[in-house]
Amino acid sequence: MIEDIDWNKMWMEAMENASWKKRRGDMTEFWDKRARRFSQSIKDNDRPAQIISKLDIDPSCTVLDIGAGPGTLTIPLAKIVEHVTVVEPSGGMLTCLKENAANEGLENITCINKKWEDVHPGEDLDEYDVVIASYSLSMVDIKAALLKMDKVARRSVHLFTFTGDRMWDYTELWPRLYDEKYQAGPDYIYLYNILYQIGIRADVEISTTEHKQRFSNLEEAVEQWKESLNISTPEAEDVIRSHLTAKLIREDGSLWSKNTMKAVSICWKKYTEH
Numbered sequence: 001m002i003e004d005i006d007w008n009k010m011w012m013e014a015m016e017n018a019s020w021k022k023r024r025g026d027m028t029e030f031w032d033k034r035a036r037r038f039s040q041s042i043k044d045n046d047r048p049a050q051i052i053s054k055l056d057i058d059p060s061c062t063v064l065d066i067g068a069g070p071g072t073l074t075i076p077l078a079k080i081v082e083h084v085t086v087v088e089p090s091g092g093m094l095t096c097l098k099e100n101a102a103n104e105g106l107e108n109i110t111c112i113n114k115k116w117e118d119v120h121p122g123e124d125l126d127e128y129d130v131v132i133a134s135y136s137l138s139m140v141d142i143k144a145a146l147l148k149m150d151k152v153a154r155r156s157v158h159l160f161t162f163t164g165d166r167m168w169d170y171t172e173l174w175p176r177l178y179d180e181k182y183q184a185g186p187d188y189i190y191l192y193n194i195l196y197q198i199g200i201r202a203d204v205e206i207s208t209t210e211h212k213q214r215f216s217n218l219e220e221a222v223e224q225w226k227e228s229l230n231i232s233t234p235e236a237e238d239v240i241r242s243h244l245t246a247k248l249i250r251e252d253g254s255l256w257s258k259n260t261m262k263a264v265s266i267c268w269k270k271y272t273e274h
């Protein structure tokens, strides 16, 4: 019976086996190191505008952004809504977010420097009209994480994730670097089924999108891939350099990494459809 499948347990196993989880070590340290580059990279991306166009927001609403990173969505959202609260464990990401907010003159953002697992409704958390988690669902007990999101949301919850291979061509690079197949980790189908089992009938939209990143030169790209893949040997660096030399596209005086990915948006409204 489909009801007998423990999707949360399967999520935990898939997380445990995810290649990035095995190789990257502590995720907060990983994001601390990546923060500045990540903050820069979102400036060439139309992903924030695409996501914001899907949200159920208006000028009087409050938003909770879980795993906000450098403020990819927080910064544009804070220009539209009343207030944005951020839950973000990486101090490096929060430093970038605060700089980005100051550059835009935004003063309606509250930051909580914790993991989602470590915040408690009624203590650190209030209730929010709209709750968002965008590419930040790395919680091991995802069922508990989703239930907490539902609990603090007054109007709706929006999750943004992916399906299939991720965009950073790791499927090709991983076997060359580590002599093992790349395991992407759990995707949206686990989330959908966990939500279904807790009685939430979510709306799901899958779209093919382009992920673009601009680099001034090849070495800048090599540095980013080295950092993301957590490698340090000269042999591994050569593998990355030859991969990027073939892959990057020269356009408008810059080098571009362009990938298509299957982006997934999962949304549920409170008190209406479930």
Ligand SMILES: C[S@@+](CC[C@H](N)C(=O)[O-])C[C@H]1O[C@@H](n2cnc3c(N)ncnc32)[C@H](O)[C@@H]1O
Binding pocket: 027, 028, 031, 042, 066, 067, 068, 069, 070, 071, 072, 073, 087, 088, 089, 090, 093, 114, 115, 116, 117, 133, 134, 135, 136, 137, 138, 139
């Ligand atoms: C890929 S970035 C996404 C940032 C932003 N939401 C976006 O869409 O660009 C992932 C972010 O999730 C945060 N994160 C990872 N695990 C988390 C957790 N358990 N609770 C809250 N945030 C988490 C990371 O620190 C990082 O800043």
